[in-house]
Amino acid sequence: MRANSNFDRLEQSYLFSTVARKVAAFKQANPDVTVIKMGIGDVTQPLAPSIITALSQATKEMSQADTFRGYCDDAEGYEFLRAAVTDHYARLGADLGLDEVFISDGAKSDLGNILDIIESGSKILIPDPVYPAYVDTNVMNGNTILYSKGTIENGFAPLPDDSVDVDVVYICSPNNPTGAVYTAEGLAAWVAYALEHNALIIFDSAYEAFIREPGLPHTIYEIEGAEKCAIEISSFSKRAGFTGVRCGFTVVPRNLEVCESNLNAFWRRRQNTKFNGVPYIVQRAAQAALSETGRKETAEQVDTYLRNAQIIGDAFDSMGIAYTGGRNAPYIWARCPKGMCSWDFFDLMLEKAHCVATPGVGFGSAGEGFVRFSAFGRTDDCKTAMERIQQMLEEEELI
């Protein structure tokens, strides 16, 4: 037997596990200290009332023989949820059919699973900095990775370089970790690139619900031609607090062809073989999240996180710390003071301010010198954290 030697090329540990381990060690050594976590983007508000009602009704159905459900006939998800997702896209101005929507147990799983329908050894273009799961899953698959660099100059929204030829392009907008959001012109440039180079776009829209500025695209399918070159992967985690419930959706357009292979048919085949679907009660909860009441309740939750982002951003403004994001995204991407490197600043914040952010370099080498703050915490904690950080920066003469 031979193990997958691609694993030898991975970083020793996944970014968020390394951060969690460091925080656990600090807490063990300092049990009386209260650590405020603004590291991983995990939600803190409870599920909205309409979602809880749907969950408990579905649970009741499961308790009675005549309404009990076993396997879902379609691994791609119950029709009631796929219809709710196509209605959601219709509100965003994209016309999708039920056969183009696949319900998943979250965006992270499908961002990795999708590689099953892409030939191993493909050339993949990944933004740097970016969500580390893109890189890790492609390393595991033996693909060749090229990077498109996000910088302050390009607003962390790099545009295509026509001289570079790749098979697959990943785009995350609103971006994790920088909070940057592509304009329609920026996405149109990527769609034109993909059509010209016969490349596939994998568009991660997990943070779509945070876009509040009018005119910014919420889905790649707002861009003409995207249905011929793009798969979109999204999630209920951040829009409706499902990080612990697990549900997402993947859109593979009906006529998406690569070298005469139909990717919708390939993905359906893959799902039917490897996936038995998301639990019925979870799909009912997701349907409730997209109902009129659910949308109102969850938008209020997103508003709270955006207000937290504003608190963090305002505090950095008053300290003279440069940052991006936080306006249409739950992440604030801040420059470390006085040219410090990401992990040194992480350690200093943990030890002196008892606050956790994610070191920017963990999202790629272009993230060195930055840290990412998540706005998914409780508002009081955000305020306290920023006071502590300001005090620490003053004491250390870093501002």
Ligand code: MLT
């Ligand atoms: C993050 O902090 O980047 C995300 O919460 C991680 C995830 O969604 O898996």
